[in-house]
Amino acid sequence: MKKFNLFFLLSLLLFPLVGTAQQQTASLNGYITDAETGETLISANVALKNSRQGTSTNTSGYFSLPNIEAGTYTVLVTYVGYQQITREITLAPGESRRLDIQLKPQGYQLEELVVQSESDQEEERAIGTAEIETEFIKEVPSVFQADVFRSLQLLPGIKSASDFSSGLYIRGGSPDQTLILLDRTTVYNPSHFFGFFSTFNPDAVKDIQLYKGGYPAKYGGRLGSVLSIFNKDGNRNEFEGSVTLGMLASRASVEGPFEKGSWMFAFRRSTLEPLLAVLQQSQDNIPESFYFWDLNGKINYDANENNKLSLAFYAGTDDLKFPFGDDANINLNYGNQTLSSTWTHIFSDNVFSNFTTTASRYFNFPSFNIASTPFERSNNIYDFSMQGDIEYFPNDNHDISTGFDLSLLTLKIKDRFDGDLNYNSRIHSQYGSFYIQDKWKISDQWTLTPGLRLNGFSEGSYLRWAPRLSAEYRPSDRIRLQGAYGRYHQFLTLFSNEAFTGFDAWFTTDEGVPPASGSQYILGLKTTPWPGYAFDVEGYYRTMENLFEPDPFLPDQAGVPYDETFRFGEGYATGVEFLFKRNIGRLTGFAGYTFGVTRRNFPGFNEPIQGGQARTYPPKYDRIHDIKVVLNYDLNSRWSASTVFNYATGQAYTKPLGQTAAFNFPTSSLDKQQLIVGKVNASRLPAYHRMDLSFSRDGTFFGLGEAQWQFQLVNVYSRRNIWFYNYDLDENPAERQAVKLLPILPTISYTLNF
Amino acid sequence: MNRFLLLLISIIIISSCELYEQDDYQEYYVVESYLIADSPLPNLLLSKTSPIEEKYSFKDAVVNEAEVEVRLLNADSTIAERYAYTQNGNGTYSPTAQAKVKPKRLYQLYISLSNGDSIEAKTFVPGNFEVLNKDQISKEYTYQSDQQVQLRTTPSDYITDRQTYYIFTINAVNPDSSKLTPFYRDLVIDQENSIENFTINSSGIINEKNYERNADDTITLDVPWLSIAFYDTNKIITNAIDDNMYDFVRTQDAQTGGTSLSPGEIQNIRYHVHGGIGIFGSMASDTLQVQILRPDQQ
Structure with missing residues (x-):
């Protein structure tokens, strides 16, 4: 049965590569960044308005949309907390277009509904995942000081052991079942004050991705979850x-x-x-x-x-x-x-x-x-x-x-x-x-x-x-x-x-x-x-x-x-x-x-x-x-x-x-x-x-x-x-x-x- | 969709019912006896547990009129000798004849009660050992000086060839509060602990492998200053304990905290008594006496 499962998975991985030859198509790729700071934006959404093609940026803020039929498109880029941007582009057959886009923060807006593309929040709402923004960490009430882990503890499925502990107990797992990464580096004791606070300074943090469960093959080494900061x-x-x-x-x-x-x-x-x-x-x-x-x-x-x-x-x-x-x-x-x-x-x-x-x-x-x-x-x-x-x-x-x-x-x-x-x-x-x-x-x-x-x-x-x-x-x-x-x-x-x-x-x-x-x-x-x-x-x-x-x-x-x-x-x-x-x-x-x-x-x-x-x-x-x-x-x-x-x-x-x-x-x-x-x-x-x-x-x-x-x-x-x-x-x-x-x-x- | 939600809510409600119910209190017989190698057979205490809400007193919990027997067993578990016990006060039983506990032998406790219940436990007595350098040990030590009490002992054997588990105890001969060393004086005078806590001061379990074996197969043990609670005369007792005492001490310590168990999670003590709880343990020990001087007495 195990052999069958392995074969089945390998088939799933390799089968898709058949028939991927690109003919007379174009591609679009680039970085999405904050216009004010130049920070790359992780999980920003990029969509072609008049087609159903879309994607989101990876953890480096990079996106790639291959295999686009040559033609004229409106590129729509959205990211929570930023003004959406549209760009008209015309792609010639075989063209590979580099399009780095800068998004402006929304600033103060009330009652305004941000129009979102179909692929908006693609990553945020993937199975088992949760994301919080650094602004959220700074806004929510906290004991003495803003804290990344205590903010995460507010999400469903994440529990704290006590008011004195910032440890993450995710989906029934103990804190050691969560892999904690800071800029791709494992952190073994993410606590200050003997567990009262986490080590992560909200002023320094750009992005927090939490996989509460079912995390992808890219990560390993823990039974439960992954927190990547x-x-x-x-x-x-x-x-x-x-x-x-x-x-x-x-x-x-x-x-x-x-x-x-x-x-x-x-x-x-x-x-x-x-x-x-x-x-x-x-x-x-x-x-x-x-x-x-x-x-x-x-x-x-x-x-x-x-x-x-x-x-x-x-x-x-x-x-x-x-x-x-x-x-x-x-x-x-x-x-x-x-x-x-x-x-x-x-x-x-x-x-x-x-x-x-x-x-x-x-x-x-x-x-x-x-x-x-x-x-x-x-x-x-x-x-x-x-x-x-x-x-x-x-x-x-x-x-x-x-x-x-x-x-x-x-x-x-x-x-x-x-x-x-x-x-x-x-x-x-x-x-x-x-x-x-x-x-x-x-x-x-x-x-x-x-x-x-x-x-x-x-x-x-x-x-x-x-x-x-x-x-x-x-x-x-x-x-x-x-x-x-x-x-x-x-x-x-x-x-x-x-x-x-x-x-x-x-x-x-x-x-x-x-x-x-x-x-x-x-x-x-x-x-x-x-x-x-x-x-x-x-x-x-x-x-x-x-x-x-x-x-x-x-x-x-x-x-x-x-x-x-x-x-x-x-x-x-x-x-x-x-x-x-x-x-x-x-x-x-x-x-x-x-x-x-x-x-x-x-x-x-x-x-x-x-x-x-x-x-x-x-x-x-x-x-x-x-x-x-x-x-x-x-x-x-x-x-x-x-x-x-x-x-x-x-x-x-x-x-x-x-x-x-x-x-x-x-x-x-x-x-x-x-x-x-x-x-x-x-x-x-x-x-x-x-x-x-x-x-x-x-x-x-x-x-x-x-x-x-x-x-x-x-x-x-x-x-x-x-x-x-x-x-x-x-x-x-x-x-x-x-x-x-x-x-x-x-x-x-x-x-x-x- | 509505059916799905209904199903989901039903599952949650059913699952929410606590299926892990707390047990009701159950009464157990409690035995207590410690065999010490080359010492006379000890007394035995027999009692019952008491509900946590009730005031506990040994006098009210005793079990009388039991038939108590301690048996020396052969290697094949057949009985080599029987030692009858007789009741000697409320819940206390004493051997009817004098006999010394033999080291490296297996003993069995067997108790039958008038209601037909029985209690059984076994202990292997650790091999006796000897402090070899008693004559060389200075009679006086200045507290916290560079010269610590250092013992050289023969090893203690055990049935399973495991390493020896030691507990040092320091028994103060004439304890009173004026003789307390500074750390314990603070605990008694300033933090209002009873002086009784420290008249027999224990090191806790220390594995033999903390110490090097010497070339002649002896073991050199240093007595830490921490274990000295009183100036003046102290008896330093080195104890090698059996598995029953080892399990009892380590699990009883865990009940009082200080482990990786979450606060509030209490595990039962590991007893090795069939038909009851408590301890039928054994150990080998050797004692020497030293004088601890105040630093300004030198």
């Missing part, structure tokens, strides 16, 4: 910058042109020192110092119209010094560094390519010194890769992509206790992958995208095929029916805690530790009930096999065989997501509802107390119902307001049923209290709900530039949602204590653009 190229026309002063952190960015290119730098740093100084005067157990910072940069050089070079980097660090008692302190330093260089080359009017080398480092150095007994960890990940992606547009029915990724991955963990090296792990592995995919437009109604990916991981010598297939049927202009299937493999697993990401450590497959695998099945219905509105439904079912996670019961790894340091299990997730969106008028926004179920099973865990088979249980972040409403209202040309409301089923927790104690335990002076539990996570916390408000006022700063005040109120009615219950067994009977999430929080920020 591209930073800005920098303004190619003029120097500009912005400064934002916030309560927790402040940030500044500058960008500008140079001859044949552009540059961008964005810096952000926490500004907690004054607050810490005040707290240290009156409170115990306040950190001696804590700060985080990050720096993003990008330099682009446009060698000629067919060759572009770019160099992008990111560096960020969190640093904590915390004396937590007499003769006891903890120091923690962790962060990420990424570097990528990309050569974008257009081989011909219908062959486009990107070649990228990337380097990514994640490090964390926690150290404790308690009563002159030091514990130190040195944890480093080095990931070097070479990637190539080639797109071939043989005709207007096919968009063939192929590519490779060759990586060297090194994970090093060294633990020292009391001066002695007591754990030393160094895993050095090669990872390779190759993919091919064809987006085959069979007819105006049908599009089929078969793909195949081959993954190889040297540690343990694992080779895995990953077939992918998606299909779309458009019975009318306003309805799209979609389906997708994919097989996914994951060679890494994350040791983390939802409450604190500062100690995160990654581990790989090896002998006896096979990669996790899973299948995804997705069905979707995308509709446009009225112009400017969208109503989407998407259902999914995911399997998770061979899940491997660090054994939470293992107290000491020293001398334990590598495969015995993990627990192995399986799981599944299923759900339906509804999204209703309004894009026009003063009032814009969306409402989303997700019904989702996710389960795990690990032998040896959640077994009946007297023994028996492990029972399948929901992880804590399982929420069955999740409603989110995001609204933005433009009060006038200066003031706007936005609100976010979230209601969700309470998270799963384990309710203890009984208790006992060991009274004479020989290594303890105290009784060893024991909780007796039934099924793990079979109880639910009270439902979670919260409303946030934000008001923005635009103005100018003494004529020097545009400025914006932002006033926000998080948790308007101060609902004290519960994070978890703690059982205090020192009390008799045991006392249940609720650990609560954020109370009402006002925040204010000021942004100056110059």
